[in-house]
Amino acid sequence: MSNIQITLPDGSTQSVAAETRPIDIAKGISPRLADAAIAAKVNGELFDLTRPLEKDATLQILTAKDPESLEIYRHSTAHLLAAAVLELYPETQLGIGPPIENGFYYDFDRPTPFTPDDLEKIEKKMWEIQARALPYERVLTKKEEGLKKYSEAWMKCQLIDERAGEIFTEYTLGPKFIDFCRGPHIPDTSKIKAFKLLSIAGAYWKGDEKNKQLQRIYGTAFFTPKDLDAYLKQVEEAKKRDHRKLGKELDLFSIQELAGPGLIFFHPKGGIIRKLLEDWMRDQYLARGYSLVYTPHVAKLDLWKTSGHANFYAANMFTPIELDDAEYQLKPMNCPFHILIYADRQRSYRDLPVRLGELGTVYRYERSGTLNGLFRVRGFTQDDAHIFCRPDQVEEEVVNCLQFAIDTLAAYGFEKYDAEISTWDGGASGKYDGVAEQWEFAEGALRRATEKLKINAKVVPDEAAFYGPKIDVKLVDAIGRKWQLSTVQFDFTLPRRFGLEYIADDGKAHQPIMVHRALYGSIERFFGILIEHYAGAFPVWLAPIQAIVLPITDRQAEYGRGIQKQLEAAGIRSTVDERSEKVNLKIRDAQMQKIPYMLVVGDREQESGQVAVRNRKHADQGAKPLADFIADIHKLIESKAVTE
RNA sequence: GCCACCCUAGCUCAGCUGGUAGAGCGGCUGAUUCGUAAUCAGCAGGUCGCCGGUUCAAUCCCGGCGGGUGGCUCCA
Structure with a gap:
């Protein structure tokens, strides 16, 4: 050899x-x-x-130090899961079992669904197999042979048929388990030190709901029990921040069964935050050259036929309302309305760009299973604007939109973000509207804008909307989760459908470029993200109650009321806790309500005419004259500080 | 919409193999007047999500509906 x-x-x-x-x-x-x-x-x-x-x-x-390793390790753990399932339930058929972002899953086809008890049994069996130190063995099989050998395993046959070369690889684990798999794997099961099965879910074969629904088991695996523990703790932390939980505890918003799923009720405390978010955005609109418009919540179905939504968006719209003169449609989008305003008069090239902004409430029919707190709802308000401009203005407009998006993130305390440019497929599939020239022009503008702003944007081909390319900005929150937020999208379709034009300097009519953009995305969703990012402890300028006065005994109640009146006069949202309770209890309650400042007033403060300031994060700050406190908090509020 | 699970007092939850329900917090009342994360006592509060079925008897078993959670899919 x-x-x-x-x-x-x-x-x-x-x-x-x-x-x-x-x-x-x-x-x-x-x-x-x-x-x-x-x-x-x-x-x-x-x-x-x-x-x-x-x-x-x-x-x-x-x-373990190499980034590829964890995926391989999790993939192997997925195989271990499947091997355990086969030992316990031999009639089960195997789907696929890949590693995913935080773990792995395996899809199974079996007549009866798994129960949470099964999960425990399976986990136990996995440890049993793990202890046997079974090797993962790579086997080479001819395609023909494979198809014959697995004729009764329908999913495996399909995979082999579609993906296998003439000779394909399989991996065995013990006597029963063998799976079509590219690999690689760890040498044997004794390497697996820490894993946990997390949940059972239904999942369609190949993600297509026309296909059979399989049983998916999700799990996660780490190299050490310590890492696994840390991950599970992080999941716990995320649960503590869940905006649905905090929304109830802090009395911010609700969803009412009698009113319907996916429809949000802002309670007084959530309402004040929403008001501040709206004010901030409207002020920004005006400061950045946008015009504010207001449009109706319904319009004749004919409008949606012209826009095309009645056709391609029908599945996501509330059904039309029949009135005596026509059918009316609750609006799922603001675009056609802004277009109507643009088209209401003749536009000269000198008028462009026209930037029409609105906090527009839209209604979309989302399938019940997809609804999720404030994150996915059926009625929501977009900070939506449409820019109509000349080709020579496009790049500057895109730059301004992205700068606006970044400023928005910064204003709310998000430091990290990712950007993604979604482009078309070059026209290969024919599913995209518009011509190559338009796409290249628009995609080029997006790319140049990110370069100019030094935004690191990933380009994702064939992910654009059918009507134009887009750039999405994803923020990273306090515990490292990513949220899709701002979007800037070109639209080649609507200007054409509505016959939009402007008179250029050549005296002829030209079609304007149309850009959609939303920065919060949806106010509801952004609110939800803020709740989770801050775990309910909003920056002082957003806090529903900014200061609470806590008299120690009834003797200071009147003094406390006077303090609160002065706070109110200074524009500080405040209350007094006059209950005959110990100050400890009042502090505890205020802490749990995440009120930024507690002003404790006892005999000492009353005599000296001061307040004892306690901050929710930094505890006792000592006594000071009220005027000093007001000056301090004003600074935080005016600067919209995200720390205190 | 589909799969699994869940729905018991305002909230969080307990309730063994069917015999018409419990706790803590909250609320109310009273006492307490207290110095930086829970003072004590008493009281009130539930057609056990809704509708139907099985049974002598259903919060519990079965079916349907509504709502929620985790996924699939989609996206703001």
Whole structure:
């Protein structure tokens, strides 16, 4: 047998017998490396540690430190899950079982659904198999043979049929489990140290609801129990911040069964926050050259036929309302209304850009299963604006929109964000409206705008809306979750459908470029994100109650009321807690309501004419004259500070 | 919409294999007047989501409907 040359990452080379396995080389380097090894990278391709090396190659041994490792490890854990399911329920058919962002899942087809009790049983069985240190073995099978061998396994046949080459790889785990899989995997189950099955869900085969619905088991896995624990704690933390929970506890909003799902009621405390969000946005509109408009909530169905929504958006609209003269449609979008305003008079190139902004409430029929608190609702208000401009103005408009989006994020305390440009498929599928020239022009404008603003934007091909390319901004919240927020989208379709035009300097009519943009996205959703980002402890300028006066005994009640009157006069949202309760209790309640400032007043303060300031985050701040406190809090409010 | 699970006092939840319900918090009343995260006592409060079925008897078992949670799908 001839020797092959293996080059390691440090540049050193070794000559080894062909068919040597990466794990052998790792052992040769150090037993500890062999022990820590998860997989190998051979000429840039991921390899099992036990897959023989056939020719000269560069070799990297992957350990838990390498980013690819966790995915491989989770993928292997998914196989372990499937093997356990097969041992317990041999009649089960296997779907797919990939690693995902925070773990893995495996899809199964079986006549009876899994129960939460099954999850426990399966987990136990997984540990049993884990203890056997079963190897993950790579098997090569011919396509023909495979199809014959698995003729009774319908999902496997489909996968082999669609994806397999002439020879495909399978991985076995113990006597029963074998799966069509590209790999690679960890050497054996003893490497798996920490995992947990999390939930059961229905999922359609290949994600298509026309297909059979399978049973999906979600789980997660980490290299150490400590990491798993940390992850589960983070999930707990996210639960504590759940805006639905906080919305109830802080009395911000509700959804009323009698009124219908997906429809939001803003309570007084949520209402004041909404008012502030709206004011901020309207002020920004006016400061940035937008015009404010107001449009109706319904319009004749004919409008939606002209816009095309009655056709392609029908599934997401409330059904039309029959009146005596015509059918009316609750609006799912603001665009056609803004277009009507644009088209209501003749426009000169000198009038452009026309920027029409509105906080427009729209109603969309979302399937009941997709509704989710404030995040996905059936009635919501978009901070929607449409810009109609000349081609030579496009780039500046896009830059301004993106700058506006970034300023919005900063104003609410979001420091990190991602951007994504969604482009078309080059016209290959024919599913996109407009011509190549338009797409290239618009996509170029988006790209140049991100370069100019030094925004790192990922380009995602074939993800655009059918009517034009777009850029989406995703924020990263306090606990690292990403939320899709702002969007800037070109629209090649509506200007054409409505015959929009302006008279250019050549005296001829031209079609304006139309840009949709929403920065909060939806006020409801943005509110929900804010609740979770701040865990309900809103910045002082947004806090529904900014200060609460806490008299220690009834003797200071009147003094306390006087303080509150002065706060009110200074424009500070405040209350007094006059209950005959201990100050400890009042503080506890105020803390739980996340009120930024508690002004404790006892005999001492009354005599000196001061207030003892307690901050919700920094506790006791000592006594000071009320005027000083008012000056301090005014500074925070005026600067819209996100810390205090 | 589909799959699984859930719905018991205002809130959070307990209630064994069917025998018409409990706690804590909250509310009300009274006592207490207290210095930086829960003072004590008493009282009130529920056709156990709704409709139907099985049963001598249903919060519990079965079916339908409504609402919610986690997913699938979609997106603001």
